[in-house]
Amino acid sequence: MLVGITGTPGTGKTAVTRLLERKRQYHIIHLNELIRKEGLYSEVDQERDCVVADMDVVEKRVKELISNSYPVTLLDSHLSHYIADNVIVLRTNPYTLRERLAKRGYSVEKIEENLDAEALDVILVESVEWCERVFEIDTTDMSVEETVAIVDDIVEGLLKDGEQEMHLRYKPGSVDWSEAFFD
Numbered sequence: 001m002l003v004g005i006t007g008t009p010g011t012g013k014t015a016v017t018r019l020l021e022r023k024r025q026y027h028i029i030h031l032n033e034l035i036r037k038e039g040l041y042s043e044v045d046q047e048r049d050c051v052v053a054d055m056d057v058v059e060k061r062v063k064e065l066i067s068n069s070y071p072v073t074l075l076d077s078h079l080s081h082y083i084a085d086n087v088i089v090l091r092t093n094p095y096t097l098r099e100r101l102a103k104r105g106y107s108v109e110k111i112e113e114n115l116d117a118e119a120l121d122v123i124l125v126e127s128v129e130w131c132e133r134v135f136e137i138d139t140t141d142m143s144v145e146e147t148v149a150i151v152d153d154i155v156e157g158l159l160k161d162g163e164q165e166m167h168l169r170y171k172p173g174s175v176d177w178s179e180a181f182f183d
């Protein structure tokens with residue numbers, strides 16, 4: 001089973017999947033690294049300082065890499081919802097996100113673009129459009145370990161057909177930054 005861990009940059013996808021990697025419970029693909037390492041992109045966006053992934057090629061490569069030795073492969077990327085049917089969307093309050101992205105040295109424009117995307121639920125909406133099952137976690141006041149524990153619970157629910165309960169608890173649309181951010 002392929003499960004995407006998606007979300008706006010800075011919401012914690014890498015921190016969460018790196019910690020999960022240490023537990024060796026899941027096969028984990030860090031998709032952005034793979035795209036750069038294997039050149040799975042069609043162009044380089046100089047202005048945004050990023051690459052434009054060739055999603056057909058990327059999807060094919062991910063399917064090749066899915067390991068039969070693990071029941072679950074986690075796909076870490078803000079693009080994972082274009083590939084996986086099950087996705088967990090990590091959310092972070094835009095004010096907290098601003099601090100995280102500023103620490104990364106992002107330009108003001110890049111920070112604002114990402115904060116708008118988070119505040120407007122862009123990745124959540126795309127996920128609901130593209131994926132069969134979508135879960136949403138507000139990680140703002142959580143530790144990485146707490147987020148990992150919830151991801152574990154959701155994946156276990158998916159494996160045991162117990163996703164209904166998880167779905168109620170982490171249903172998409174439960175996070176709303178509009179009041180906090182647009183007042």
Ligand SMILES: Nc1ncnc2c1ncn2[C@@H]1O[C@H](COP(=O)(O)OP(=O)(O)O)[C@@H](O)[C@H]1O
Binds near residue numbers: 007139145
């Ligand atoms: N509850 C949390 N879940 C995930 N990351 C968190 C959490 N709280 C704080 N963080 C921190 O936020 C940062 C998120 O960065 P990163 O994992 O690279 O994000 P992304 O991969 O989504 O771009 C990390 O420094 C991480 O330690």
